[in-house]
Amino acid sequence: MKNLKNLRPALLITCLILTFCNKLAAQVKPTAGYDKNYHFLHSDNLVADKNFYLLTVIDQSPKIKQLIADDASLKQFFAARLSILKAHVADTCTKPLSLVGGFKYSKEDSVQIAQILTSLYNAHRSDFDLLINNHLRPSGYYQRFAGMSNADLLLHAWGQYIYGVNYIIDQFGLGKKMRFPRIDSASYVVSSRYYRTVLKDMFGLLDEQSDGMKLFYQPSLAVALHLMDANDRDEPARFEPMEQKDNKKAISKIKLTQWSKYPYAAIVIPGNGPELFTTPISPDNKIHCDLAAMRYLKGMAPFIITSGGYCYPFRGPYCEAIEMKKYLITKFGIPEDAIIIDPHARHTTTNIRNADRLMIRYGIPTNKPDLFVTSKSQHDYAMSDTFDARNLHDLGYVPYSGKKSISNHDVVFYPVYESLHMDPLDPLDP
Structure with a gap:
């Protein structure tokens, strides 16, 4: 637990959950962290790359991507989120919580997905180790996890995705006052008639884009990124x-x-x-x-x-x-x-x-x-x-x-x- 002692309370909860779920994971000797010669991978969305580099790497790692896409339990998780997305195109939901709240991750979601990822890692260790050792570690984006085993690093990186997506939905979808509301808040009053219409129309667009979604995390990721785009919050790019x-x-x-x-x-x-x-x-x-x-x-x-x-x-x-x-x-x-x-x-x-x-x-x-x-x-x-x-x-x-x-x-x-x-x-x- 010494690696976790200085994490902020919210992230600590997820890390503790993931560490608990990782008891069965095989321990792999950690390699070095940041490598000055590392070259970053890029998607077509730099905001996503900077916030969720794990997912950018997965999307450009064909073996890992296929393993995730083929897992039966993750398919069910994906189908459930995709059905919510499609339902919002024509249903009567108009309030922010009813529209975007279902795309956040609960603690139960975290535990379930962590267990599945642990099983996938243990069954396909060499493939995951290549992803972690060739990208996650040398990128420096997960530098505070450099002393962990690859199994732990993978789950902690996933935990960061969970909190990142939840934070974006809370701030730009639900209008919650997060860490620095004076400068980081949503650009609109999320309960206003105008913004509720924007959110509703967003799902019409997401429905058209959903044919390109194959992985379990993509519906929530798409919602979060569209919320940032709706508020013109492209500062990272x-x-x-x-x-x-x-x-x-x-x-x-x-x-x-x-x-x-x-x-x-x-x-x-x-x-x-x-x-x-x-x-x-x-x-x-x-x-x-x-x-x-x-x-x-x-x-x-x-x-x-x-x-x-x-x-x-x-x-x-x-x-x-x-x-x-x-x-x-x-x-x-x-x-x-x-x-x-x-x-x-x-x-x-x-x-x-x-x-x-x-x-x-x-x-x-x-x-x-x-x-x-x-x-x-x-x-x-x-x-x-x-x-x-x-x-x-x-x-x-x-x-x-x-x-x-x-x-x-x-x-x-x-x-x-x-x-x-x-x-x-x-x-x-x-």
Whole structure:
């Protein structure tokens, strides 16, 4: 159980259920986790890939896909969900709960499916091990499970799918106020006549698309993705692939950088969204950028990471990372190849987590310290025990090590590889 001790309560419940169901699974010696040479698989939906990479991999693994499609018990589960989907095209259900509630997974569903997956794994271990060792482990998306057996990792990855789908349906289908309702809520009042009509019409479209559904999880997945699309919540896919677009020049420079010339590997600037729709960059973000530019121009680090997505005001038109990049280039003449954008982070915790991800994946040395540069008020918050506790609560781990303050605006830290792990309870920035 030591691998589970820091998981958030909701995810912990599922992991405990899955671990209990896995008592009969054969133990396979775990291999390494993240591999810098791994190349991601992609479907035609990047939002799905980032939230549910397990399913993207299964869909491109013909043997596993066929095993799942042929299992009699999973066929029954699929048929039940598909019948609900088709029934909603013509039935009298109009309320959100009656329309989408049946596509969530209960604890009983979790246990039943975990038992079936355990049996499939034990009967076809070599095929599943190839999927896990060649994709799930090296991707880094399941990095916090790297020390587990393949059997356990598979079920924990499935548990993340369960909570991810349930979270999306709760937030964008049922209108529940989830972790950060001020910026992450549904765009519409879900009980309104308009939105109820949208939901009803959604099932007409899903019915036409259902001929392409063959696997037991696809009806619930389709409902969740359509709910995000109905609310225009495509944030995970925006600016991707960054390696070929906004961050391409910086990645080329990383390969040529003489790191010994700099005391720090990168300067990370957290976002602070404007309160006004007419303001591209907030007063505090200007302060963040001014401070970071001073340090860059002094030669303290070769790169600046601007971190922040479309957060404030709710459904506002400005991306914090992009506006900070523009500000740095225009006001200070910072070269574009010295700026790395993270246009997805939505909170201070994920500012650091996402910066870690980019540094690890882009090849910036992780044994060299980094600077988190921000306003005095945010500096004090980042240095507090409260901030550590919030990271543990929201992420299940602390996305930094060696944290220390060296001024009123500078926090030194080192990245941690756990930051690569996808978050099933943050669908807009998993």
